[in-house]
Amino acid sequence: MPDGVEKKPSRIQQRNRRRILDAALDVFSKHGYRGATLDQIAEAAGLSKPNILYYFDGKEEIHVTLLNQLMETWLDPLVTLDPDGDPLREILGYVQRKLDMARDLPRESRLFAGEILQGAPRMAPHLVSGLQPLFDEKCAVIKAWMDRGALADVDPRHLIFSIWATTQHYADFDAQVRVLLREDARCHDGAGQYLQTLFTRLLTP
């Protein structure tokens, strides 16, 4: 057996770790790191607290594991941005993918938002090592599109920020959106149409 390689986890391990992480995502995204308790996570996972601690070294490890897993999912839509595609279509596609994620993965969006809101205490390294290089790379791609006149000229960094802000808003500020739209079921489609218009008008040369 190769050195330093752990043997594959048993079926029970896999199932229980997944259960715990899913429960923890629920609880952490609802109450924040400090607001979440191991008892809540344990109950949501259908396991006892000591049993939770058999699978994870502690509350923090659960949180960090969640954040690590999330990073990949979260960056995926940006990774997909294709330098060889049609610029406007690529951007609008990115906006739509981000908006769909806000609808389909609101817990993940809120977990991420909560972590950043509190200064990214457990995520700062990931931001620098994972997000920053990708951000710089895609900014350069967008800049190149603008330089060859395929998109209107704006600051690519703020462009990306505004895409993140507008799309994630629907997940992170859901409580507010629901009150103001009175639970409008067509909210997502309306937001999609609006954002497509917004970025089309901004970027059409």
Add this chain to the structure above:
Amino acid sequence: MPDGVEKKPSRIQQRNRRRILDAALDVFSKHGYRGATLDQIAEAAGLSKPNILYYFDGKEEIHVTLLNQLMETWLDPLVTLDPDGDPLREILGYVQRKLDMARDLPRESRLFAGEILQGAPRMAPHLVSGLQPLFDEKCAVIKAWMDRGALADVDPRHLIFSIWATTQHYADFDAQVRVLLREDARCHDGAGQYLQTLFTRLLTP
């Protein structure tokens, strides 16, 4: 003395209540409601914990008081939106005021964001009684502007959401913005220019 009217608080009362609220704003905005402790607030305020509880009935009352005070400040820029002003100028002015607030009152922005993120458990009534009517009113104003052709036709509700999202992003996601812009000191001006362009292109008929 009129019935049910409390006599005006002493100078000491005023000073200490203000100190406590300022300290609490610091602590709550940094760590969230559950993450904040009375001990932290007490230390930041330069008072003992029981002394804090002499001025407020408990942790929750401090938080609610803060939220109540914040509501007024927070809605003010929207209140100012003038139905008789020049439509585009009014909207762009609103964007700028919100962005300035994100720079000047980041603690308030994060306190608000944290509360909404967790489902507005202590603020839902205020949203319905304070924000919702104002939101509806200003949506109607914007709608009227669009109907008479002074602004391009988009959904006013999503327009307002996108203004909130893009401006508050710089306060709420500061930790991320700082990493990605590498602490760029000119960030605020850059954001201002970008957002003015964004909403001008969207709304110019």
Add this chain to the structure above:
DNA sequence: TCGTGCCTTTACCAAATGGTAAAATTTGCC
């Protein structure tokens, strides 16, 4: 200056919470 009422501190407490030790149970393999 003296007492009354406002303010502050000291010394506590009960509940909640993250975590542990070790016994008991179950699982998977021969």
Add this chain to the structure above:
DNA sequence: GGCAAATTTTACCATTTGGTAAAGGCACGA
């Protein structure tokens, strides 16, 4: 079936935390 290893439970523990009781200090008007 039987046994070793993996899993789960029971019974705890130390710390943190929101909150209280009551005594002490202080300011200020009579």
